[in-house]
Amino acid sequence: MPGLIAVSPVGLWVENAFFTLAVVLYLAAAISYLINVQGKSEWGGFASLVLKIAFLTHSLFMMARAYNVQRLPFVGHYEFGNLFIWATALVYIWTEWRLKEKYYAVGAFITPLLMLYFAYLTVIPSIIPAVVVSRAHRPLLPILQSDWLSIHVASSVFGYAGFTLAFAGAMIWLLKKSISAESPLSRVLPVGEALDEYIYRASGFGFLFQTVMIISGAIWADISWGRYWGWDPKEMWSLITWFVFAVYLHARFTREWTGWRAIALVALGWVAMLFTWIGVAWLLPGLHAFG
Amino acid sequence: MQLGLVLLLVLAAVSAYATFQEMERAIGQIYSSWWFISILSFISLNLLLCTVQRFRPLYRLALQPHKTTTAEDISRMQVHRAIAVKEAAEPLAAAEAAFRANGLRVSVAEGPAGRVVCGEKGRWGYLGSVVSHLSLLVILLGALYGVLTGYEVTNGGWVGSRFSVPEGNFDVEITDIRMEQEDDPTIRPRVYSDVTVSRDGKVLVQDTVSINYPVRFAGNTIYHDTFIYFPQIKLTDLETGETGASRFLEGDRVFLDAGRTMYLELRQFFSNFSMRPDGTPYNVNYRTDRPVAAGELVRDRQQQGVVFLPLHKAQVFETPGGRVEVVMTGYELASVFSVSKNLGRPYLFAGSLLLIIGLYMSFFIIPERYYAFYAESNGTLLLGGRGYRSRLGIAGRMERMEAQIKRREESKSSCQA
Numbered sequence: 001m002p003g004l005i006a007v008s009p010v011g012l013w014v015e016n017a018f019f020t021l022a023v024v025l026y027l028a029a030a031i032s033y034l035i036n037v038q039g040k041s042e043w044g045g046f047a048s049l050v051l052k053i054a055f056l057t058h059s060l061f062m063m064a065r066a067y068n069v070q071r072l073p074f075v076g077h078y079e080f081g082n083l084f085i086w087a088t089a090l091v092y093i094w095t096e097w098r099l100k101e102k103y104y105a106v107g108a109f110i111t112p113l114l115m116l117y118f119a120y121l122t123v124i125p126s127i128i129p130a131v132v133v134s135r136a137h138r139p140l141l142p143i144l145q146s147d148w149l150s151i152h153v154a155s156s157v158f159g160y161a162g163f164t165l166a167f168a169g170a171m172i173w174l175l176k177k178s179i180s181a182e183s184p185l186s187r188v189l190p191v192g193e194a195l196d197e198y199i200y201r202a203s204g205f206g207f208l209f210q211t212v213m214i215i216s217g218a219i220w221a222d223i224s225w226g227r228y229w230g231w232d233p234k235e236m237w238s239l240i241t242w243f244v245f246a247v248y249l250h251a252r253f254t255r256e257w258t259g260w261r262a263i264a265l266v267a268l269g270w271v272a273m274l275f276t277w278i279g280v281a282w283l284l285p286g287l288h289a290f291g
Numbered sequence: 292m293q294l295g296l297v298l299l300l301v302l303a304a305v306s307a308y309a310t311f312q313e314m315e316r317a318i319g320q321i322y323s324s325w326w327f328i329s330i331l332s333f334i335s336l337n338l339l340l341c342t343v344q345r346f347r348p349l350y351r352l353a354l355q356p357h358k359t360t361t362a363e364d365i366s367r368m369q370v371h372r373a374i375a376v377k378e379a380a381e382p383l384a385a386a387e388a389a390f391r392a393n394g395l396r397v398s399v400a401e402g403p404a405g406r407v408v409c410g411e412k413g414r415w416g417y418l419g420s421v422v423s424h425l426s427l428l429v430i431l432l433g434a435l436y437g438v439l440t441g442y443e444v445t446n447g448g449w450v451g452s453r454f455s456v457p458e459g460n461f462d463v464e465i466t467d468i469r470m471e472q473e474d475d476p477t478i479r480p481r482v483y484s485d486v487t488v489s490r491d492g493k494v495l496v497q498d499t500v501s502i503n504y505p506v507r508f509a510g511n512t513i514y515h516d517t518f519i520y521f522p523q524i525k526l527t528d529l530e531t532g533e534t535g536a537s538r539f540l541e542g543d544r545v546f547l548d549a550g551r552t553m554y555l556e557l558r559q560f561f562s563n564f565s566m567r568p569d570g571t572p573y574n575v576n577y578r579t580d581r582p583v584a585a586g587e588l589v590r591d592r593q594q595q596g597v598v599f600l601p602l603h604k605a606q607v608f609e610t611p612g613g614r615v616e617v618v619m620t621g622y623e624l625a626s627v628f629s630v631s632k633n634l635g636r637p638y639l640f641a642g643s644l645l646l647i648i649g650l651y652m653s654f655f656i657i658p659e660r661y662y663a664f665y666a667e668s669n670g671t672l673l674l675g676g677r678g679y680r681s682r683l684g685i686a687g688r689m690e691r692m693e694a695q696i697k698r699r700e701e702s703k704s705s706c707q708a
Binding site: 004139141142143145146193194197200201204205207208211215218219224225226228231233236237239240244247250251253284 | 295300302303310443475479481503636651682683
C-alpha cells in the first residue's frame with residue numbers, strides 16, 4: 001500500500017510474536033498476583049518474576065516495532081497504548097522493588113488494568129467496529145517530525161502510568177472498605193495509611209509528568225502552529241485531568257482529605273485520563289487526530 | 292484554599308462541557324466569555340493570596356528552623372521514640388552518628404533544656420508549593436502580557452509576491468516556494484517558503500519557513516500555516532477577441548460580462564480531482580495529477596449550476612454580452628503564514644520551567660527533620676521526627692535510626708562486660 005513502510009515478513013513475525021507473548025505473560029502475571037491475594041503468599045514472588053519477564057518481552061516488542069517503523073514507536077493508538085502499558089509496568093516494577101513484597105497485592109490491581117488497556121488495543125476494535133486501532137507501519141507525518149514528540153509522548157505515558165498506579169491504590173482502598181478487616185483478603189492488602197500515601201505519591205508522580213506533557217505540547221504547538229494553546233479537546237481533557245489531580249493533591253495536603261472524598265477525586269482523575277486517551281479520539285475530533 | 296479547590300472543579304466541569312460543543316462555538320461563547328475569564332481570574336487571585344499567606348511560614352520552616360527542642364515538643368512530634376540509655380554524652384553522639392549514617396545534615400545546638408542534636412534533609416521540599424504557585428502566576432501573567440502587547444495576523448502569497456505587516460512594521464517577500472510530496476500522497480505534503488523580511492528597504496532576515504520551523508526575528512515569528520492553490524483563469528470574448536487573465540482565490544467571482552450580471556463564483560480547487568458515484572467532487576490525494584477548479588455559475592443572482600474547469604480545457608458560456616470562453620491556464624502554489632508577536636513568551640517559558648522545578652521539589656524532595664534530646668531525669672534518649680508529606684518515610688527512617696542506636700548501646704554494654 002502506498003505510504004506504508006515495507007516490513008520484512010520476519011520482522012513482522014518477530015514483532016507480532018513478542019506482542020502476543022507479552023500479552024500472555026502479562027495475563028499470567030495478573031492471574032498469579034490474584035492468586036497471591038487469595039492468601040497463597042508463595043505466589044507473590046512468582047507473579048513478580050512473571051511480570052518482569054512480561055515487561056522484558058514487551059520491551060523486545062517495542063524494539064522490534066521501532067526497528068520495523070524505523071523511528072520511535074510513539075504514534076497512533078497502537079504504539080501509544082503499548083508504550084503506556086510498558087511505562088505503567090516499569091513504574092509499578094520500580095515501586096515494587098522499592099517497597100518490597102508487602103506491595104505484591106497492588107500488582108493484583110495493576111496487572112488487570114494493564115489487561116484492560118490491552119483489550120482496548122486488541123479485542124475492543126473487533127467488538128466495536130467504530131473503534132479502529134491500526135497496526136499499520138506508517139512513517140511520521142511532517143507535523144510530527146519534531147524532537148518535541150519524544151518529550152511530549154514520554155512524559156505523557158509516565159503521567160498516565162502514575163495515575164494508573166494511583167487508581168489501582170484507590171481500588172484497593174474501596175475493596176478494603178467493603179470487606180471485613182479480619183478477612184484474609186484484607187490482611188494481605190496494604191494498611192490504610194500506607195495505601196493513602198501510595199496513592200498520593202503515585203498521583204504526585206503522574207502529576208509532574210502530566211505537567212511536563214502539557215508544557216512540552218504547548219511549546220511544540222507554539223513552534224508548529226504559532227500558538228501554544230488551541231482549546232483542542234485533547235488539550236482541554238489533559239488540562240481537566242490535571243485540574244482534578246491538582247484538586248486531589250491540594251485537598252490531600254492542605255486539608256488532609258483522605259477517605260471517600262480523596263478516593264472519589266482519584267477515580268474521577270483516572271476516568272478523565274482514560275477519556276483523554278480513548279474518549280476524545282473517538283468522540284471529539286480535533287487537532288490531535290494522528291492515530 | 293477551599294475556594295480555590297471548588298473553583299478548579301468548576302473550571303474542570305465547564306471545560307468538560309465545552310469540549311462537547313463545536314470548537315469554534317466553545318472558543319467564542321465559553322472560553323472567551325466574561326464568566327469563564329472571571330473564574331480564571333478568581334483562581335489566579337486565590338493562588339496569589341495563598342502564596343503570599345504561606346510564603347513566610349514555609350520560608351521559616353525551610354531555612355530558619357528551630358534547632359532546639361524540649362522533651363514535651365518531641366512527644367508531640369509525628370514520630371517519636373524514647374530509648375533508655377546510661378550516659379548523657381554518648382547517647383547524643385550515638386544519635387548524631389545515626390543521623391549522619393542516614394544522610395541527614397546534622398547540627399548541634401544548646402537549648403534552654405540542654406543540648407539538642409538536629410538532623411534534616413530535603414528542606415527545599417518545603418518551598419515546592421510556593422515555587423509551583425508562583426510559577427503558575429508567572430505563566431498567567433506572561434499569557435496576559437502576550438495578549439495585551441502582541442498581535443497575530445494571517446497572510447501569504449505566491450512566489451514573487453509581497454505583503455505588509457503593519458502591526459510589526461515590516462514587509463515579507465516570498466522568493467520561492469517548494470513542495471515536497473510524501474511517499475504516501477494522502478499525507479499532506481511539506482511546503483518550504485523562502486522569505487525575505489525587510490523594514491524601510493533594509494533586509495532584516497532571509498530564511499525558509501516550513502512546518503515546525505518558523506522564522507523568528509526581533510520578537511516576531513512567521514509560521515507556516517497552510518498552502519493553497521490559485522487557479523489562473525483566462526477569459527476570451529469570442530465576439531471581440533479581447534482576452535484577460537488573472538489569479539483567483541476560492542470565494543472570488545470571475546465576471547463573464549461587462550454588466551457583471553453573470554459570474555463564476557470559485558468554490559474549490561482540486562489538485563487531483565475525482566467524483567464520487569453520488570456526484571460529490573473530492574481530492575483523491577495531494578498529488579497534482581488532475582487539477583480542476585470548481586465554481587458556481589450565477590446569472591442574475593440565480594444559481595445556474597456547478598461548473599468544473601479542468602486544466603487547459605476551455606468552456607464557452609452565453610452571456611448577455613455575447614459568448615465568452617473560460618479556461619484554466621494554470622495554477623500557482625501559495626503559502627499562508629501566521630505572523631505573530633508574543634512578548635509574553637519568555638515569561639511563559641520561565642514560568643513553565645519554574646513549575647516543573649516546583650513540582651519536582653514538591654513530590655520528589657521530601658523534607659524530614661529529626662531531633663535527639665537526652666532527658667537526664669530518667670536516663671532516656673528522646674528521638675522525634677517530623678516531616679512534610681510522608682509520615683511513613685519518617686517512621687521508616689526513625690525505625691532504622693532507633694535500631695542503629697540500640698545496636699551501638701548493646702555493643703557498648705558487651706564491651707564493658
